[in-house]
Amino acid sequence: MEDEFIVQQLSKEFENYGDILELLQKESHRGGVLVAGTMLDEYLYKLLKTFMINDAKKVKDLLEGGTNAPLGSFSSRILMSYCLGLISEDEYHDLDTIRKIRNVFAHRLLDASFKDEGVKQLCRNLKACDVVGEAHTLTNAVDRFTITVALLSGRIALRTLQTVRQQRQKAHPFTSLPPVML
DSSP: OHHHHHHHHHHHHHTTHHHHHHHHHHSOHHHHHHHHHHHHHHHHHHHHHHHSOSOHHHHHHHHOSGGGSTTOSHHHHHHHHHHTTSSOHHHHHHHHHHHHHHHHHHHOTTTOOTTSHHHHHHHHTOSGGGGSTTGGGOOOHHHHHHHHHHHHHHHHHHHHHHHGGGOOOOOOOTTSOOOOOO
C-alpha cells in the first residue's frame, strides 16, 4: 500500500516530462541545453533520494545545498548514480557528456554553439542515439543532443519509479543484533 502511494507521488513529479521536452524545443539552443541539464540533474536527484534511506534531514544534507553538499552537483549525482548501479555505464557516459555540453553553454557566453567543433564532437560521442533506428542518419548535433536528453530523462524517470522497492533501509541500531548474513 505504501509503495502505491510513493509511486503515485513520483508519477505526479514526473507528469511534466512532456512539457519540459516541449520547452526544450521552444528554447534557444543555449536555453535548451541549460533546461536539459537542469532537468537531468533534478531527475538524478529524485532517483538518488528515492533509493536512499528514509531520513529526510540526512538525505537533504547530502543532496541539497549546491556544491557544498556532497551530492549537490550534477557531476557528483551522475557519478554516485553510476557507482550505486542506478544507471548504466552508457547512461553515465552520456550524462557526463551532456554535463560537459551544458558547461560550454553556461560558461562561454558569446561563442557557445552546436556549430562549435568541440560541441559537435561531444554530440557525436553520445551513445543513446545509437539505439535509435537508423542512427547513422542522426548527424545533426542538436538532434543527437535532444534525442539523448529525451531517452535519458525517460529512462531515469522510469528507473526512479522502479527504485521505490529497492529503497535502502536503516541499519540495525546497537540495541539489537544484526541479522545473520550468509
